[in-house]
Amino acid sequence: MRFQDAAPDARAIVYAGIQADPLVARAGELLAHASLEQRILARAVMNGETTEADAWRAMFPTLFGADAEAASREISEGILAAALSVAERGEQVRSQFRGAIVESLTERLLRAGEPGRPAAAIRRERRILFDGVPAEIHPYDVTVEVDGAAVALDCKWGARGISADVLHQLDDARRHAADDDERLGVVLVVFDAARSCAVRLDRQTAPHDQTRVIAIEDLDELASPSGAAR
């Protein structure tokens, strides 16, 4: 089993520009330190229609009301501002930003879990190659490239993004690794409620019993030591 950079096709080049946008990094950093409620705020605003900050403050009184702690409120305001910056973009661009933000958040949480790990151990947009197996077309969003504890992660904005194709690709990679006597953990990170993920998975016939799904409630598990490899 070996990892390789994805070929830079036209889609990848356009998407790389979005991934490199400072707004993605800012949102990813804010969300890495956010509470569940603050993450739900970000999800709602980036999904929403209204771009009036006060309207959103009214929808989250525990984050923005008089009883909110000043430090927490400051983070909430930062998340609200970043999320509104995404929401104000056109639908297609907004969708790309949301995906890139979940990837950025995932990478940051993984790095936080093991700060001593070499930077090169966590990568983005990588393929995984196995002897005698044709390479998958789509690269993995995030990979942890550590001997004996390698992980491939796909990131989704919503539970609806969980599809048979995604589940097959992850499970195929896990099985191919096992065939090579290697261990590859496979993880779906979904910036949506566990309940919605469970509903989506319930009718999926694609194999997923060995695929770990980390929903919005459990994102901080990624920031624990070996968080993705469990």
Added chain:
Amino acid sequence: MPSDGPARDSPTPPPATVGAAARLAIDGLAALGELGEEIDDEWQYIEDLVDAWRTRLEAVEDARGEEALAAARGVAVARIVDEAGLIADPHRAIDWLSTLPQVALVALGERP
């Protein structure tokens, strides 16, 4: 293009009890479900999603129905239902089938 819509001119009155807030969210969920069902391929998922979140909200309604709701929390639920009412695209309605109940439950002090 994101914008303010009719709901801002005629906002939903804030509910005064947890039960009324949960019922308001359930009604908003049902409206989103109807819109989302325009996407034929996702019909079953939408049915399942509406059912799952309705069940969760009904559990809150049953457990805390008569409990008085702080004004700000009532406004929060009314405003999120209004926000969901602005959604006109069926694909986005499917996203909101998950978003609306999460925000409403947070406003009610519940874990989604």
